[in-house]
Amino acid sequence: MCSPCASPTTPGDARPEAVSRSDPTIAPVSDRSPSAIPTRRVTVKIGSAVIAPKGRLDLAAIDRLTAEIAAARDGGASIVVVSSGAVACGLGPMGLSEMPRRLDERQAAAAVGQPLLVSAWASSFQRFGVVAAQVLLTADDIEDRARFVNARRTIDTLLGAGVVPIVNENDSVAYEELRLGDNDRLSALTAGLAGADLLVILSTARGVCRDGPSGDVVLELDDIEEARSWVTRDRSDTGIGGMGTKLDAAAIARSLGVETVIAAGADPGMIARAIAGEAVGTRSRAAASAAAARKRWIGHKKRPRGAVDIDRGAADAIATRGASLLPKGILGATPADERGFAAGDLIDVRCEGVTLARGLTNYALDDVRRIAGRRSEEIAAILGYSVCDEVIHRDNLTVLNNPGMNA
Structure with missing residues (x-):
């Protein structure tokens, strides 16, 4: 097609x-x-x-x-x-x-x-x-x-x-x-x-x-x-x-x-x-x-294709301000299986071992790993292209748990 x-x-x-x-x-x-x-x-x-x-x-x-x-x-x-x-x-x-x-x-x-x-x-x-x-x-x-x-x-x-x-x-x-x-x-x-x-x-x-x-x-x-x-x-x-x-x-x-x-x-x-x-x-x-x-659909969708681990600052921004997930706050990315995940797939967002959100990624697994911890304006230089500034846009992100519970 x-x-x-x-x-x-x-x-x-x-x-x-x-x-x-x-x-x-x-x-x-x-x-x-x-x-x-x-x-x-x-x-x-x-x-x-x-x-x-x-x-x-x-x-x-x-x-x-x-x-x-x-x-x-x-x-x-x-x-x-x-x-x-x-x-x-x-x-x-x-x-x-x-x-x-x-x-x-x-x-x-x-x-x-x-x-x-x-x-x-x-x-x-x-x-x-x-x-x-x-x-x-x-x-x-x-x-x-x-x-x-x-x-x-x-x-x-x-x-x-x-x-x-x-x-x-x-x-x-x-x-x-x-x-x-x-x-x-x-x-x-x-x-x-x-x-x-x-x-x-x-x-x-x-x-x-x-x-x-x-x-x-x-x-x-x-x-x-x-x-x-x-x-x-x-x-x-x-x-x-x-x-x-x-x-x-x-x-x-x-x-x-x-x-x-x-x-x-x-x-x-x-x-x-x-x-x-x-x-x-x-x-x-x-x-x-x-x-x-849309957010309800994302929250109840089938098993995610992987997960990203993020720092506490990014977690607080997502939970308290409804922010998008930027590459700067990502610590690492893990696939659900050997197939990894592609752009558009559903992935979990974790902080300190707790799954706090779920969303649709704009970048595939290998690309997320390459831009993790970097600023959004560096994406094009690192990957050779840039789809958008966010790894997961807030419109495609559903918060499941509040990361502030262990504060």
């Missing part, structure tokens, strides 16, 4: 068959009002039927959505976009009039449509001076720990640079993703990967309805399992998922500490209203904060 692919994008000459960009609902930059939008990290998933109905890219819809995303960014929100539509964008150029049933044809359409899709996003974001980056993921990139850490670091770096990541599954090679077939699950996993506290799923549906699509929208969804009996697995002509997969995404997001809003993508202002907490669409509250859920 391919590792996460991220590349800044600029508008190209190739354009898919598309409708006009003329759209009076797009607010000029000067008319946007960011004051009502709180600072949050948000993942916005946009369905094929919203931006590429019947396989024809709707540039006006993309322009409207980029305007809303730009407004949210003006208000301090960090936005990750999960965009469906690659397969749909490739239908016309491939001479197909409907979603193909054969896997190889869907993959070929995705290969043709993906550059057209990301070019449209990049061109639209450029109106606001915003750079977009393509990030292609598969399930393996999220389920494999080393690749997960790499993908998370890539997205964090892009967001830190003010870039909007445009995430899509790597449809041209991801057999399992296409067979299960939706970006809803990917959006929930991406929200967890990005450390988002809100996932907004925009589709043709107004939300979850108890009595069918024409019924009243359920504003607050408490029991996701019960809601499964209210919906069908129907999907749009160009989409691969349906309301059932959106409930799957909400369940995954809830377990990761991410709140979810399922709303109508055709209604202007939905992104800002969802971020502001207004009663739009269907909202599924998170079981815990994203940080708490």
Whole structure:
């Protein structure tokens, strides 16, 4: 499988068959009002039927959505976009009039449509001076720990640079993703990967309805399992998922500490209203904060691949100040077995023989041993590269015991 692919994008000459960009609902930059939008990290998933109905890219819809995303960014929100539509964008150029049933044809359409899709996003974001980056993921990139850490670091770096990541599954090679077939699950996993506290799923549906699509929208969804009996697995002509997969995404997001809003993508202002907490669409509250859920997952994960021993100063900083583990405080590193540990693996953090914390290491065993006791600014000179200053970042570190017990 391919590792996460991220590349800044600029508008190209190739354009898919598309409708006009003329759209009076797009607010000029000067008319946007960011004051009502709180600072949050948000993942916005946009369905094929919203931006590429019947396989024809709707540039006006993309322009409207980029305007809303730009407004949210003006208000301090960090936005990750999960965009469906690659397969749909490739239908016309491939001479197909409907979603193909054969896997190889869907993959070929995705290969043709993906550059057209990301070019449209990049061109639209450029109106606001915003750079977009393509990030292609598969399930393996999220389920494999080393690749997960790499993908998370890539997205964090892009967001830190003010870039909007445009995430899509790597449809041209991801057999399992296409067979299960939706970006809803990917959006929930991406929200967890990005450390988002809100996932907004925009589709043709107004939300979850108890009595069918024409019924009243359920504003607050408490029991996701019960809601499964209210919906069908129907999907749009160009989409691969349906309301059932959106409930799957909400369940995954809830377990990761991410709140979810399922709303109508055709209604202007939905992104800002969802971020502001207004009663739009269907909202599924998170079981815990994203940080708490992540740290709980780390604390209860399977057997660590090794351990590092640290000095008392580093232990106190981790336990009392929530600090990251820097190489300066490391005394040594020990593998759990002859395989050692790799970047992204779970390891224990020990002080004076007591396991006080557990976290995901940014460096492999041999590299940790080489930089132990050294300053962070020396890492590149010692290893020939530097991933980051921390051996374990505080966001990936869970304290299990207080080292102050023997003080």
